[in-house]
Amino acid sequence: MTMLKKTVRAAITAAVLALSTAVAPAFAQTKITIGTGVDPSFSAYYVAKLAGIFEKNGLDVQLNTGPSGSAMVAFVIQNQIQSAFGAEQAGIQNFNIDPNVVVAAEGAQMGQWYGMVARGYTSIEQLKGKRIGVARGSGSEVFWLAMVDNLKLNPKDYTIVQVEAPEMIAAMERGNIDAFTSWEPWLTRAVKAIPDAKVVVNSDGILSPRVYVYVNKGWAEKNKPAAQAFMRSMVEASDLITKDPEAAAGHVSTFLKLDKALTLELVKKVRFDMRLDQGSINNFELQEAQLKGLGKLAKPVDWKNFVYPDLLKEVKPAAVNYELPKPKS
Numbered sequence: 001m002t003m004l005k006k007t008v009r010a011a012i013t014a015a016v017l018a019l020s021t022a023v024a025p026a027f028a029q030t031k032i033t034i035g036t037g038v039d040p041s042f043s044a045y046y047v048a049k050l051a052g053i054f055e056k057n058g059l060d061v062q063l064n065t066g067p068s069g070s071a072m073v074a075f076v077i078q079n080q081i082q083s084a085f086g087a088e089q090a091g092i093q094n095f096n097i098d099p100n101v102v103v104a105a106e107g108a109q110m111g112q113w114y115g116m117v118a119r120g121y122t123s124i125e126q127l128k129g130k131r132i133g134v135a136r137g138s139g140s141e142v143f144w145l146a147m148v149d150n151l152k153l154n155p156k157d158y159t160i161v162q163v164e165a166p167e168m169i170a171a172m173e174r175g176n177i178d179a180f181t182s183w184e185p186w187l188t189r190a191v192k193a194i195p196d197a198k199v200v201v202n203s204d205g206i207l208s209p210r211v212y213v214y215v216n217k218g219w220a221e222k223n224k225p226a227a228q229a230f231m232r233s234m235v236e237a238s239d240l241i242t243k244d245p246e247a248a249a250g251h252v253s254t255f256l257k258l259d260k261a262l263t264l265e266l267v268k269k270v271r272f273d274m275r276l277d278q279g280s281i282n283n284f285e286l287q288e289a290q291l292k293g294l295g296k297l298a299k300p301v302d303w304k305n306f307v308y309p310d311l312l313k314e315v316k317p318a319a320v321n322y323e324l325p326k327p328k329s
Contacts, residue, residue, distance in 0.1 A: 030226040032226060033061070034063055034064070034081055034084065034085075037086070038166070040256070040263060041110050041183070042108070042211065044085070044234050045237075046063070047241055049061060053236050053240070054233050057233045059230060067167075068086070068140075069086035070086040070089065071137075073090035073094050073101065076214050076215070078100075079100070079216045081216075082215060083230060085107060085213055086211060087138060088210070089137055089141070090214075092284065092301055092306070093137065095301070095306050096299055099302070099306075102215060103284070103306060103308060105231065105311075106212050106276060107238070108211050108273075110184075113203060114140075114202070115187050115202040116132075116147065116180070116200050117179060117182070117186075117187055124153070129158070131161050131177045131179075133162075133171055133176075133177040134160050134161070134163070139182075140183070142209070142287065142290070144160075146206050161176065163176075165186050166186075169189060169190045169194070185258060187199055208283075210280065217308055220308070231311040231314070234274050235312075235316050241267065241272040242273070245264060245268055274316060275312075275320075276307065276320045281322045281324065284306075288301050303324040303325055307322075
């Protein structure tokens with residue numbers, strides 16, 4: 001073989017190897033499906049998807065949305081989806097149905113995020129005998145119950161109407177409800193859309209709401225590299241939102257089709273940080289007590305199996321620091 005032929009063949013071989021190396025990660029990506037609601041507090045999912053963080057970590061992620069983050073947690077049952085982002089009640093209730101639905105991290109804590117919007121009324125006292133829209137099993141109900149407890153209300157004074165968060169504004173415009181409890185962006189959207197609507201109660205002093213990342217433990221245990229890549233993506237997305245809220249708001253507003261200025265305002269109200277600390281656990285204990293008081297708790301929470309810190313410990317060990325509640329006699 002002549003020197004020229006050897007050189008050409010070597011060049012071709014090198015080019016093929018370079019090309020195969022370049023395209024290999026695309027073929028190696030693991031497909032997973034996750035789900036949540038349409039709410040800037042779930043921004044870590046949106047940013048990880050649109051900023052290419054999932055892809056960078058070797059994941060091909062399908063992100064589904066539903067009426068609320070809590071409504072999507074039910075799909076973690078039997079591994080219909082691999083992860084969901086939602087509130088405490090949904091995690092507890094679905095874990096009691098399927099012990100593979102476990103909490104892997106607290107994803108966000110919100111300030112002035114929840115509230116009650118009323119049309120034509122200026123106080124909670126004026127709403128006695130009126131219809132209040134509440135999305136059962138979601139943060140909407142969590143806030144309503146916290147209001148009842150904190151403000152010493154008699155729930156029998158109000159008529160509760162089941163309404164999912166995305167339908168609340170339309171229900172109020174039609175006159176089906178006089179007020180509703182929900183979270184952003186529905187509060188701000190309602191006030192802007194309905195001339196005589198206003199926030200009559202906000203979450204200050206009533207609730208310090210948080211949302212959590214749930215995973216299917218069976219899937220995570222069988223697919224540890226993918227599960228760790230997912231949690232790494234969550235940590236990186238949260239860090240990006242904290243360090244560059246304007247860039248993050250651009251991704252979130254694109255995903256939610258929400259005004260960018262409003263999105264940035266809302267994103268700045270949220271602490272984005274993947275963690276499992278004592279505050280994370282205390283919020284769950286509070287929600288367990290709420291559910292028990294309502295007669296909705298099928299059985300006490302098995303904290304040791306419900307809280308699944310393994311993924312976050314692997315990616316961000318300093319963020320895991322708590323003691324589990326002691327079993328009640």
